[in-house]
Amino acid sequence: MASGTRLKDLLKKARVECPPGSMNFIVPDCDQKEIIAETSVKKELEFVKGKYTQDQIDQCAREVCGKQPARQLYATLAYMRQAPRIFDFLADGVRDKDLPLKRDLTGQRDQFILRRNTGETVPTLESWEPILREKFYSIQRMMASPFFKKGEHYDFDSHEVLPFIDFDHDAVLPITGGGYSEILIRCIHPSHHDFWDSSKLTKPRLVAIKRLISDDEKEFRKEESILKTISSKKDPHPHLIQLFATFRILQPEQKWHLIFPYADSNLRNYWRDRPEPNFDKLTVLWSLRQMCGIAQGLNTIHNFSVTIPLDVEGAGNVRKTDDGTMSVKEGEQYFGRHGDIKPENILWFCCDPDYDDNNGVLKIADFGLGRFHGRDSRSRVNPKSISFSPTYEPPEVKLGRPVSRAYDIWSLACLYLEYVTWLLMGNEAIFNFSRHRLSESRTIPSFSDDSFYTTSVAGDTDEAEIREGVNTWVDQLRQENRCSAFIHALLDLVTESMLRVSSADRINATQLAHELKTMSERGKRDEKYLLQPKPWTARDSIKKIRKRRDRCGYLDRNTLKTPTWSTIP
DSSP states (O other), X not given: OOTTHHHHHHHHHTOEESSTTSSOEEOOHHHHHHHSXXXXXHHHHGGGTTTSOHHHHHHHHHHHTSSSOOHHHHHHHHHTTXXXXXXXXXXXXXXXXXXXXXXXXXXXXXXXXXXXXXXXXXXXXXXXXXXXXXXXXXXXXXXXXXXXXXXXXXXXXXXXXOOEEOOOGGGSOOOOOTTSEEEEEEEEOGGGBOSSOGXXXXXOOOEEEEEESOOOHXXXXXXXXXXXXXXXXXXXXXXXXXXXXXXXXXSSSOEEEEEEEOOSEEHHHHHHHSSSOOOSHHHHHHHHHHHHHHHHHHHHHHTOBOSSOOOOOSSXXXXXXXXXXXXXXXXXXXXXXXXXXXXXXXXXXXXXXXXXXXTOEEEEOOOOGGGGSOTTOSTTOOGGGOOOOOXXXXXXXXXXXXBOTHHHHHHHHHHHHHHHHHHHXXXXXXXXXXXXXXXXXXXXXXXXXXXXXXXXXXXXXXXXXXXXXXXXXXXXXXXXXXXXXXXXXXXXXXXXXISOSSGGGSOOHHHHHHHHHHHHHHHHHXXXXXXXXXXXXHHXXXXXXXXXXXXXXXXXXXXXXXXXXXXXX
16 A cells, blocks of 8 residues: 555654664654644545545544644554555544553453553454554554653553653763662653743753652652642742652553653752852852742741641651651641751752743752651662761651651751851861761761761660750851851851751741841842851850850750850840
């Protein structure tokens, strides 16, 4: 049969291998729309005028390219040189929305019985030879590669050809997903998604696909819940990572995937790539704006009401160090939390269509709601495969207290102290700060950790206090030549209201965002507040420390309260 020869050549020329080297091809939607037009369909079907009238051919072409198109279906048939069979498929009510047809694996597999998603067979295919049905099954996947729509979920079988095209791998930094997931960097063909307007881009944008190691749907729903709700808002928060879409690979074993924008860097690498930052208005104001934005983003998470209560496995209301169980404070299981704030989970995007700043934007990432399970409690996860650092973990974890949203405030305080260290002293000083905090672990002999607190035993209970290396480092920051009134105010906020041993004494995210916004607004109109050096002298440090101790007393170990740091006059 000569039908479809010219169209087949055009379709074959338009093929794209996905991924490169796989021998799996797609014909992108944009090319199909250009090749399969009403005029080309009419021309290809002209030779069947003896069987069909011109009006029938015209109607067929309109249906193929209409509002409920059958363009992919026609492309499949044209590629097989079976274009005239389109009349039979249209008569059976088959359209692109029915593709790809699924293979029935319950009966005689060599017969290649094909069904719609509803389970119905297609009458016209029942008269085909099995070899021809097999050919249709194979070629349809080239024409019906999925289109990812923002906010949607998709189920794919292992034979689905996903529209992931080639990109410059050398320009991409590898990303690790930790013990619970792995990260795949991909480039989706621009005509197969609606995540952004590709026509305005000078180079392809990438996505980061998070593939969960666990096949547990409940774990996936926890991860997806807050992400999907926040991302679906009309005006998504500019400092929270957006979830584009999700999908599941059904065979050979179920795997859940979440699609995110690919970031240019994370905060840790951002500091590393700018080892000696300028302490000028542009840098400091941008940094303050980002700190404020992160606090506002965290506030959004903390005030999100979850649909799946975040109960945590474990005995009673205690988190035990030996078995990794952890509990949630009463009432807190109904609110969002992050649970793993650290520089690696703050992503930097050099440009963002929803954020007007030439220096880019920082976004909180990796805030799946299953976070407050014990370190090793997730099913099918080898604890030895999890790279875990207690650096940003608050005291209640080791002390066996129930966790709450205040967990994140402590972690953010640690991050802000590192951020101030970078601003005043550069990237190398962050490592010096870590070494300054090093202390031998009480539970693991010969192992030192760089936590921000130290635990000790008093009678039958464990207690905690801010590590002395933190206090002396903060005093050192205050003595730096660059230290301005703004930096003093920020250090006050962190040490007085965030880095508190008792979670009940920590500021909440709403209050934190308000305080930082006030600083930001003052910094915009008062450059002296922002930049003018006001360092402490060594004598000032001694006086301030004595003043604090005289006013606040020493650590109250019974109530687990740390000394209050006064506001600088």
